[in-house]
Amino acid sequence: MLFSELAELCGALGGTTKRKEKTRMLAGFLHRLEPEEIPSAILLIVGSVFPEFDPRALEVGWRTMRRVLEGGRQTTLIDEPLTITRVHRTLEEIAEATGPGSRRRKESLLEGLISRADPGEVEVLVRIVFGEMRIGVSEGMMLEGIAEASASSIKLVRRALMLTGDLGEVARIALEGGEEGLGRVSVRMFVPLKPMMATMSYNIAEALEEHGGRAAFEYKFDGARIQIHRRDDRIRVYSRRLTDVTESLPDVVDVVRGRIASEDAILEGEAVAVGGGGRPLPFQDLMRRFTRVHDIADMVEKIPLRLHFFDVLYLDGRLLVDEPYEARWRLLEGGCPEDLLAERLITGDAAEVEGFLKRALEEGHEGLMVKRLDGRDIPGVRGKGWLKVKPTETLDLVIVAADWGSGRRRGWLSNYHLAAGSEAGYMVIGKTFKGLTDEEFGWMTRRLQGLKARETETTVHVRPEVVVEVAFNEIQRSPRYRSGFALRFARVTRIREDKEPEDADTLGRVKELYDKQFQFKDRIIL
DNA sequence: ATTGTCTGCCCC
DNA sequence: ATTCTGC
DNA sequence: GCAGAATGGGCAGACAAT
Numbered sequence: 370m371l372f373s374e375l376a377e378l379c380g381a382l383g384g385t386t387k388r389k390e391k392t393r394m395l396a397g398f399l400h401r402l403e404p405e406e407i408p409s410a411i412l413l414i415v416g417s418v419f420p421e422f423d424p425r426a427l428e429v430g431w432r433t434m435r436r437v438l439e440g441g442r443q444t445t446l447i448d449e450p451l452t453i454t455r456v457h458r459t460l461e462e463i464a465e466a467t468g469p470g471s472r473r474r475k476e477s478l479l480e481g482l483i484s485r486a487d488p489g490e491v492e493v494l495v496r497i498v499f500g501e502m503r504i505g506v507s508e509g510m511m512l513e514g515i516a517e518a519s520a521s522s523i524k525l526v527r528r529a530l531m532l533t534g535d536l537g538e539v540a541r542i543a544l545e546g547g548e549e550g551l552g553r554v555s556v557r558m559f560v561p562l563k564p565m566m567a568t569m570s571y572n573i574a575e576a577l578e579e580h581g582g583r584a585a586f587e588y589k590f591d592g593a594r595i596q597i598h599r600r601d602d603r604i605r606v607y608s609r610r611l612t613d614v615t616e617s618l619p620d621v622v623d624v625v626r627g628r629i630a631s632e633d634a635i636l637e638g639e640a641v642a643v644g645g646g647g648r649p650l651p652f653q654d655l656m657r658r659f660t661r662v663h664d665i666a667d668m669v670e671k672i673p674l675r676l677h678f679f680d681v682l683y684l685d686g687r688l689l690v691d692e693p694y695e696a697r698w699r700l701l702e703g704g705c706p707e708d709l710l711a712e713r714l715i716t717g718d719a720a721e722v723e724g725f726l727k728r729a730l731e732e733g734h735e736g737l738m739v740k741r742l743d744g745r746d747i748p749g750v751r752g753k754g755w756l757k758v759k760p761t762e763t764l765d766l767v768i769v770a771a772d773w774g775s776g777r778r779r780g781w782l783s784n785y786h787l788a789a790g791s792e793a794g795y796m797v798i799g800k801t802f803k804g805l806t807d808e809e810f811g812w813m814t815r816r817l818q819g820l821k822a823r824e825t826e827t828t829v830h831v832r833p834e835v836v837v838e839v840a841f842n843e844i845q846r847s848p849r850y851r852s853g854f855a856l857r858f859a860r861v862t863r864i865r866e867d868k869e870p871e872d873a874d875t876l877g878r879v880k881e882l883y884d885k886q887f888q889f890k891d892r893i894i895l
Numbered sequence: 896a897t898t899g900t901c902t903g904c905c906c907c
Numbered sequence: 908a909t910t911c912t913g914c
Numbered sequence: 915g916c917a918g919a920a921t922g923g924g925c926a927g928a929c930a931a932t
Contacts, residue, residue: 387913415904420904429902431901471928509916509918568915655906659926750917774921802922803910845923845924848924849924857923858922
């Protein structure tokens with residue numbers, strides 16, 4: 370099929386917000402595809418080129434794209450029109466270009482595509498390269514489309530995705546084999562499952578009530594999620610996004626080999642960096658271990674990891690996702706020594722939970738996970754079976770600049786540069802685009818434009834007058850901001866019309882809060 | 896050999 | 908990662 | 915209540931430029 374038809378579909382999908390309508394459009398389109406182009410088309414529509422677990426990446430971002438788009442190009446009339454297969458194949462070639470000269474090669478391949486595309490196709494190509502189609506169709510809607518097109522239940526389609534992690538493959542199976550084909554999909558060792566995710570909860574009482582008055586509470590660690598597949602001597606470690614990270618984490622492999630009794634299992638846990646005092650290190654330090662390729666042995670010593678397992682998805686030939694939480698935990702316990710398990714408390718007593726949360730925080734962890742005792746795993750969706758409770762702090766900060774938004778935020782100043790006062794003037798410690806409603810964005814845009822001091826193409830700098838209350842989870846060392854600090858997960862919780870900039874928090878206060886974090890965490894000096 | 900730029904379905 | 912919005 | 919969009923900081927790696 371021609372790529373122009375796919376581009377046209379994307380335009381139509383972006384033209385409606387109605388999900389039923391999108392589902393119908395997707396289903397109709399899927400029926401018209403040739404069997405061999407189904408996987409590529411599916412991936413392209415959701416703005417990707419490869420399935421999640423595939424390590425290939427385009428390595429083309431907006432800088433490269435801008436050079437290609439701005440570079441003089443002519444449309445060559447003798448070219449054949451682009452097909453879906455041709456586009457996908459070329460994108461694969463772009464990803465596969467590595468080594469000296471590869472950037473130039475990537476650019477010229479991309480230019481070849483762009484020069485053969487009409488304006489509508491260029492728009493879609495650009496979005497695919499950025500990995501974001503922004504047409505209201507992502508994985509979830511695509512699953513609906515696949516279900517509709519193959520007359521299969523959405524549950525079965527979702528399950529197949531959970532097990533394969535490959536949307537294109539799921540579509541192929543569904544359209545060729547229907548429910549029968551989907552039913553034959555089963556768990557495979559060394560094919561990572563999409564992990565289950567938690568919903569945010571704002572306090573313990575609410576979480577407890579949501580789960581019927583009694584639940585399991587586990588420490589929530591400030592680390593990285595890992596999924597471990599082990600069959601006999603073969604052990605592989607996968608990240609939350611299904612990337613194989615085994616080579617970076619030889620110490621994790623050793624722990625599994627040496628201390629886990631289960632020899633045919635898929636386990637889930639959290640890897641946390643620990644310091645000399647046995648307390649957790651900041652997340653920043655964990656990240657120095659995670660995607661490392663060079664000097665791995667050296668860093669294994671300098672930044673050791675600690676594992677906290679909390680789930681088993683498969684054991685000795687059995688997929689366990691339909692087993693209740695408690696049954697899975699018992700199986701986990703059976704093969705995993707106690708010190709490698711997440712700290713856990715089962716109770717219905719809110720006061721007891723408060724104490725447990727306090728302990729988690731005083732041991733340097735992030736908060737608590739709250740899990741339904743009879744909950745099944747529903748990997749791949751953010752279900753309400755798992756809740757997370759993380760306390761936050763706030764600072765009152767001054768907006769010193771704002772960036773123009775894009776997409777549905779076009780026309781609004783929607784990303785605010787937040788600063789704290791110091792002897793050297795206002796110093797930025799982060800940005801945020803979260804917490805305001807559409808109405809408030811409108812108000813803020815007008816307010817800030819009235820305070821404009823100077824502007825660039827993307828940013829309006831303003832006189833420091835608007836104070837906002839900003840919630841955050843952590844203060845990090847910043848290599849980017851001159852202030853030396855940055856907020857993690859900053860979001861506006863209140864517009865402080867009652868406060869003047871002089872009343873806002875100072876950089877001195879920020880430093881104080883930063884240092885206080887090490888009351889419960891270790892510090893590393895390399 | 897060193898430094899700078901760009902990228903990541905990165906990790907959170 | 909968090910937040911808001913349309914369905 | 916789900917699914918999607920809009921964007922955050924910081925890390926190592928890979929290649930390009932000097």
